[in-house]
Amino acid sequence: MPSSPPNPQLAKRYISYTVDDIARLFGIHRHTVREWIKRGLPVIDKQRPLLVQGADLAEFLRKRRDARKQSCAPGQLFCLRCRVPREPAGWQVVYRPLTATQGTLNGLCGTCSARMCRRVSLAKLTAAAGNLAITTTQAGEHIDECPTPIVNRDFKEG
Ligand SMILES: [Zn+2]
Structure with missing residues (x-):
C-alpha cells in the first residue's frame, strides 16, 4: 500500500475521472475516493457515474497535502x-x-x-x-x- 500521499500532479487538469479511475490512478481503494468526495472533493454533478474534474482533484489533493504539513504552534x-x-x-x-x-x-x-x-x-x-x-x-x-x-x-x- 502506498505510504506517501497521492501526488496531485498525477491528475490531468482537463480529464474527468470516475471513482474507479481515481482509485486506479493512485493505487488506492474506491472507499478512499468516496471518502474524499464526502470531505469536499467536488464532483461535476450528481449523476452516476460520479465524475471528478482533474483540476478539482489536483487542487483537493494539494490542499490535503498542505494541511498535513501544518503543525501546531504553542497554544494551538x-x-x-x-x-x-x-x-x-x-x-x-x-x-x-x-x-x-x-x-x-x-x-x-x-x-x-x-x-x-x-x-x-x-x-x-x-x-x-x-x-x-x-x-x-x-x-x-x-x-x-x-x-x-x-x-x-x-x-x-x-
Ligand atoms: Zn474548527
Whole structure:
C-alpha cells in the first residue's frame, strides 16, 4: 500500500475521472475516493457515474497535502473539522494521560466548536500548551480517543 500521499500532479487538469479511475490512478481503494468526495472533493454533478474534474482533484489533493504539513504552534490544537491548527475556545484544554509520559490535549475549536486534539509528551506539555489553561484528568476517566492519525487513515485502507 502506498505510504506517501497521492501526488496531485498525477491528475490531468482537463480529464474527468470516475471513482474507479481515481482509485486506479493512485493505487488506492474506491472507499478512499468516496471518502474524499464526502470531505469536499467536488464532483461535476450528481449523476452516476460520479465524475471528478482533474483540476478539482489536483487542487483537493494539494490542499490535503498542505494541511498535513501544518503543525501546531504553542497554544494551538489540530481541529478535526477545520483540519488546521487553531486556538481552542476559552483558551482551555484538558490533558489526558495515555501513558506515564504521553497524553493528548483536548479542547473545542474556537472557530467551529468541533473537537480538537494534539498528542503531546508530558515533557513538552507546557511548551505545547503555551498560554492555555490546562486541566488534567486521570487516566481511566472517560477518555476521548484522540483521532489525530485520521489524516493518514486513507492510506491504510484497501
Ligand atoms: Zn474548527
